[in-house]
Amino acid sequence: MPTALVTGATAGLGRAFTRVLAEQGYDLVLVARSDVDLKERAEELHAAYGTRTEIVPADLTTDDGCAAVTARIKAEPSIDLLVNNAGIGYERPFLATGIDAEERLLDLNVRAVLRLTDAALSVMTARHSGAVLNVASVAGLGPAWLSSTYPASKAWIIAFTESLASSNQVRSADVKMTALLPGYTRTEFHQRAGIPTTFPPAWLWLDAERVVRTALNDLAAGKVLSVPSVRYKVAAWGLRHLPRSVSRLVAWDISAAAPS
Ligand SMILES: NC(=O)c1ccc[n+]([C@@H]2O[C@H](COP(=O)([O-])OP(=O)(O)OC[C@H]3O[C@@H](n4cnc5c(N)ncnc54)[C@H](OP(=O)(O)O)[C@@H]3O)[C@@H](O)[C@H]2O)c1
Secondary structure (H helix, E strand, O other), X not given: OOEEEEEOOOOHHHHHHHHHHHHOOOEEEEEEOOHHHHHHHHHHHHHHHOOOEEEEEOOOOOHHHHHHHHHHHHOOOOOOEEEEOOOOOOOOOHHHHOHHHHHXXXXXXXXXXXXXXXXXXXXXXXXXXXXXXXXXXHHHHOOOOEOOOHHHHHHXXXXXXXXXXXXXXXXXXXXXXXXXXXXXXXXXXXXXXXXXXXXXXXXXXXXXXXXXXXXXXXXXXXXOXXXXXXXXXXXXXXXXXXXXXXXXXXXXXXXXXXXX
């Protein structure tokens, strides 16, 4: 059985990844902070699909948390698929968030992805097989969510993944890498961040499981970027090709609603 390690496995997109991968016959290593939620998810997956599941409780904003997960990536049974999914955003503008919180965002959205990808690629390139799926966002393609660190963190994931996926080291080892760029997806993300879910119209929202199925199909097909749904493919094209001065005009500025 192939084994997949999914970060942020207990809610939203990560939870959907675990369901679809279990259905596809993967054994799973689940990572999140809450030990209780991890055990519950492992039991659900075992009951529904008979999945063999390990749990690694870890806060990926910390050195210890990253070290626990990288140790598992380098151990046996080997990891065939790493899904770097855990990520956070804030509803407050940059200057209101506080530098500690901003650093935590970068620690999780960027530094943990860097460290886990490094661990995975070192074993996958040596054995000439494996895949890494990094969850970015359409917001990482251009001016979006102005006055926030989040889009910059996701832009990093896109550039990092594109760069490595196209490298001789990764390609010659037959390792696949894809950055997933979801648009608004119904998960716990916005509620956790305190972001109002009333602003985007209903037609803009995506279903987590459909996003995940598209991402896994695109990864299998060797696509470096995966943008689920036609509406977000159009948005992604616009963000990539319109002059930045135009796309900045329609970007959501969270500092506009900031308390003075
Ligand atoms: N939802 C959207 O509209 C959307 C759109 C574009 C991109 N994305 C991206 O998709 C990814 C998943 O988001 P989601 O919407 O599924 O979020 P979510 O529903 O809030 O789930 C977040 C998951 O990450 C875990 N997590 C949070 N902080 C962590 C930490 N410090 N260490 C380890 N695990 C942590 C959570 O469990 P614990 O709290 O127990 O740790 C939970 O399992 C993120 O990278 C996000 O940026 C989401």
